[in-house]
Amino acid sequence: MIKRAIILAVLMALTDVASAQEGPTTMDIARKPDLKTVDAPSEYFTGKVTITGQFQRPAPSRVSGAIVHFEPGARSAWHTHPAGQTLIVTEGVGWTQIEGGGKYEFHAGDILWCPADHKHWHGATPHEGMTHIAIQDTVDGKNVVWLEKVTDEEYLAPLESD
Numbered sequence: 677m678i679k680r681a682i683i684l685a686v687l688m689a690l691t692d693v694a695s696a697q698e699g700p701t702t703m704d705i706a707r708k709p710d711l712k713t714v715d716a717p718s719e720y721f722t723g724k725v726t727i728t729g730q731f732q733r734p735a736p737s738r739v740s741g742a743i744v745h746f747e748p749g750a751r752s753a754w755h756t757h758p759a760g761q762t763l764i765v766t767e768g769v770g771w772t773q774i775e776g777g778g779k780y781e782f783h784a785g786d787i788l789w790c791p792a793d794h795k796h797w798h799g800a801t802p803h804e805g806m807t808h809i810a811i812q813d814t815v816d817g818k819n820v821v822w823l824e825k826v827t828d829e830e831y832l833a834p835l836e837s838d
Contacts, residue, residue: 706731716744720822722831723750723799732814740819741811746770751799751831754823756792759813763788763798768806771835772798778836797826 706729716725724747732740738759743766754775763772765786772788773779775795782788788808790796800806812819 711743720753720755721750721799722753722825723747725750725752725799732819738813738815739811740814741809743807743809745805745807746800747805748800749802750805751826752797753825754795754797756795756821756823757790757812758792758815758818758821760792760794761790761810761812763790764809764811766807766809769801769804770798770806770808771801771831772796773830773833779830779833781835795823797830799826799831802832 711729713726713728714730716727726745728743728745730740730742746768751771765782765784765788767784769784770782771779772782772790773796774790781801788798798808
């Protein structure tokens with residue numbers, strides 16, 4: 677009888693350890709009214725840009741992201757992402773370009789993918805704002821490498837036809 681009690685206690689302890697290693701068993705929900713909105717750093721953006729709900733998931737996940745809103749005429753600087761970037765456009769119309777390629781227009785409902793380490797920029801058009809959800813992975817502690825600002829000439833260059 678004592679052996680059974682000891683075996684049962686050991687099994688219960690092992691179950692508790694296994695559950696603790698799996699992590700929390702509840703969903704973490706960030707409610708919209710609790711999300712912080714901050715002005716995007718002027719050294720990396722031109723025009724009025726705000727960032728809401730910026731997040732970085734704990735290891736083993738490498739995912740980070742945020743909701744980014746660009747007022748008309750606003751845009752990012754040139755930049756790269758070590759594991760690429762996905763943009764899910766939720767509102768408005770924007771422009772994007774990979775270095776050496778054409779400039780393209782995108783709209784609410786579109787999903788953009790920029791491959792790893794490709795220099796690119798994105799932002800709103802001169803006459804309409806744009807909001808996207810940006811999702812990227814972190815590699816060696818970095819999820820973005822910021823470069824020089826996009827010039828007015830680059831921003832206003834003609835669009836490529838699809």
